[in-house]
Amino acid sequence: LIADNTQSESDAVQSLRPHLVYIAEALIECIDINDIEKAAHAYEVFTLLFAVMPIVDCSSGEKEPAGDISEEEHRLIQLSKKLKEVVLKFVDKTFVIIDALATNAPSAAGLESVGTIKDSEAARKQGSDEIAMEGCIAHAFGTLFSHTDAEMGKVLCEKVLVFARTSLLDNSTAAGIITNIIIDCVFEHPACVDDFLEYIVNEIGEVVDEDTQKAEHVDGMAAWLAALAPGFCFLQSSDVHANLEDLLEMAKRLLACKNKVMYEAGCACMNSLVLSLLGT
Incomplete structure (x- = not known):
């Protein structure tokens, strides 16, 4: 200076x-x-x-x-x-x-x-x-x-x-x-949760039907939805409580699949839900 x-x-x-x-x-x-x-x-x-x-x-x-x-x-x-x-x-x-x-x-x-x-x-x-x-x-x-x-x-x-x-x-x-x-x-941004859940729950409900659950190999859309699903389950605990029935139904559909990737996606969904409920 x-x-x-x-x-x-x-x-x-x-x-x-x-x-x-x-x-x-x-x-x-x-x-x-x-x-x-x-x-x-x-x-x-x-x-x-x-x-x-x-x-x-x-x-x-x-x-x-x-x-x-x-x-x-x-x-x-x-x-x-x-x-x-x-x-x-x-x-x-x-x-x-x-x-x-x-x-x-x-x-x-x-x-x-x-x-x-x-x-x-x-x-x-x-x-x-x-x-x-x-x-x-x-x-x-x-x-x-x-x-x-x-x-x-x-x-x-x-x-x-x-x-x-x-x-x-x-x-x-x-x-x-x-x-x-x-x-x-x-x-x-919890205000956007409803839009995201409406999409994934409805899509998995339509795509992951009984035929998909019994199949050893699934198509690209089913695999893509399974890959996305766990991310939709990692929510704030209040949002999980508000949408628990739909989220559990989505996870159950994936857990009922014979395909390993689909089943593991269901496991990941359940893990995300538990962590969210615990506030972790």
């Missing part, structure tokens, strides 16, 4: 908070299926950014704090609209990555082979990069959903539900990622 500098230290220092939104926007381009290591690092940075930036759109002024605000705070309020757009792009890009993982992964990693020796061999073929990326995506979305308000959370949950409804990913890694995202949706 220069002794005769008349400018105060606080005036000389500029906050970097407004730049975080632009950093997040630029970082989306780093999410690239062709460079898994770079994409994993990008998700790690997004996790940090979401932890320090509440995802709330204040640009309309309705949520603007009362009283005088600084110029920087006013700019941050205006940037909150752009932050919302960046987050939506982030989610869409992640869905592209999930689709690409399912497309590029070896066929041995299909949902029918989950939990088998064949699946273990597929995991080794995929390598540690894909496994690490699955964890990075889970951490990023967990942080994202825990730092969004109810309005933004509803928008994000609707996008996730649409993706689950319209996708059919025959790949255990891709299914694991979307299941973890669903867990974050329903746990952090």
